[in-house]
Amino acid sequence: MTGRPNPFVDLAPLPIIGAPMANVGGGLLAAAISRAGGLGFAGFGGADGPDAVAREFDLAAGAPIGAGFMAWALDRDDAPLRAALERRPAVVSITFGALDRHVALVREAGIPVVTQVGDLDDLAAAERAGVDGVVARGGEGGGHGRDSIAMLPLLQAVLERTALPVAAAGGIATRRGVAAVLAAGASAAWIGTRFAAAVESRSSDRNRALLVAAGPGDTVHSRVHDIAKQDAWPVEFGGRALREPLHDEWLGREDELAAIAPIPCSPVYAGQGVGAIRAVEPAAAIVAALAPEHSAGSA
Numbered sequence: 522m523t524g525r526p527n528p529f530v531d532l533a534p535l536p537i538i539g540a541p542m543a544n545v546g547g548g549l550l551a552a553a554i555s556r557a558g559g560l561g562f563a564g565f566g567g568a569d570g571p572d573a574v575a576r577e578f579d580l581a582a583g584a585p586i587g588a589g590f591m592a593w594a595l596d597r598d599d600a601p602l603r604a605a606l607e608r609r610p611a612v613v614s615i616t617f618g619a620l621d622r623h624v625a626l627v628r629e630a631g632i633p634v635v636t637q638v639g640d641l642d643d644l645a646a647a648e649r650a651g652v653d654g655v656v657a658r659g660g661e662g663g664g665h666g667r668d669s670i671a672m673l674p675l676l677q678a679v680l681e682r683t684a685l686p687v688a689a690a691g692g693i694a695t696r697r698g699v700a701a702v703l704a705a706g707a708s709a710a711w712i713g714t715r716f717a718a719a720v721e722s723r724s725s726d727r728n729r730a731l732l733v734a735a736g737p738g739d740t741v742h743s744r745v746h747d748i749a750k751q752d753a754w755p756v757e758f759g760g761r762a763l764r765e766p767l768h769d770e771w772l773g774r775e776d777e778l779a780a781i782a783p784i785p786c787s788p789v790y791a792g793q794g795v796g797a798i799r800a801v802e803p804a805a806a807i808v809a810a811l812a813p814e815h816s817a818g819s820a
C-alpha cells in the first residue's frame with residue numbers, strides 16, 4: 522500500500538516463489554514456475570561456477586527467473602554472481618554469510634536483491650546491507666539454514682520489526698499453508714521442498730521416490746552431511762534432510778565423524794512439508810495446487 526517496490530509481489534502474478542535449491546532447482550524448474558504465474562529461482566552452490574550459471578540461464582530460455590547464491594561461497598569467488606548479473610535475472614537472492622559486498626554488487630547492477638533470515642540478528646544484518654526484501658525462514662524448512670526459530674514465530678517477529686517487504690519460508694507446502702502466511706502479513710510464500718520432486722527438478726528418480734514416500738516427521742536438521750563431505754558450510758547453518766542411516770550412526774558423534782571424513786553420502790534435503798508431496802508432478806500443477814483460490818493463475 523505504501524508504493525514501495527516489493528520484489529515478492531511486483532515480479533509475478535501469484536504470491537508463489539520457487540526457492541533457490543542448489544543441485545535441485547535449476548533453470549528448467551525456475552522457468553516452469555515463472556511461466557505458471559509464480560517466480561522461480563535457479564539455485565547455485567559452492568561447486569557451481571560461471572559455466573553452471575550460463576547452462577541454467579540457457580535452460581530457462583528467456584523466462585524471467587531469479588538467481589540464488591550462498592554468501593560464503595561468493596566470498597571465495599564471486600564470478601558466478603557476476604555471470605548471473607550479465608544475464609539480468611528478475612531478482613537475486615544471497616543468503617548464508619556476510620552480505621554487504623555481494624548485495625552492493627547486485628544493487629549497482631540495478632537488480633532487486635533479497636535474503637533469507639533465520640533470526641533477528643540476520644534481519645538486522647540484512648537491513649544494514651540494504652536488501653529490497655527479506656524471507657523469514659523457519660527451522661522446519663528444507664536444505665540449509667538456522668534451526669533456532671520456527672517459521673510462524675519468526676514471521677511474526679520479522680513483520681513487527683521491519684518496514685521491508687517480507688516473504689515466509691519453511692514448511693509451506695499446500696494452499697492452506699500459503700493462505701496462512703498471506704493472512705499473517707507475508708507478501709508471498711517462498712517454497713522449496715514441495716518443488717523438489719517436480720518433473721522439471723534436477724532430483725534423481727531415487728530421490729523423487731524418497732520424497733514422495735516421506736512423511737512430515739521424516740526429516741532431521743543436522744551437520745552430519747556437511748561434516749561427512751567436508752563441505753565448507755559455516756557451522757551455524759545445518760541442513761534439514763530426510764532421515765537416513767548416516768544420522769542414526771553419527772548424530773551426537775560429530776567429532777568422531779569429522780576425524781574419519783570425508784566419507785561418501787548423498788543427502789536428500791527436505792523440510793517438514795515433505796509429507797505434502799504425493800506424486801511427481803509438473804511444476805505448473807504444483808503452482809496451481811498452491812495458488813490462492815480465485816487468483817489470476819497462469820497467463
Ligand SMILES: Cc1cc2nc3c(=O)[nH]c(=O)nc-3n(C[C@H](O)[C@H](O)[C@H](O)COP(=O)(O)O)c2cc1C
Nearest residue numbers: 540542543564662663664691692712713714790792
Ligand atoms: C533441496 C534444497 C536445496 C536448497 N538450496 C538452497 C540454495 O541453494 N540457496 C538458498 O538460499 N536456499 C536453499 N534452500 C533453502 C530454500 O531456499 C528455502 O529456505 C526452503 O526450501 C524453504 O523451506 P521448505 O523447503 O520447507 O519449503 C534449499 C532447500 C532445499 C529443500
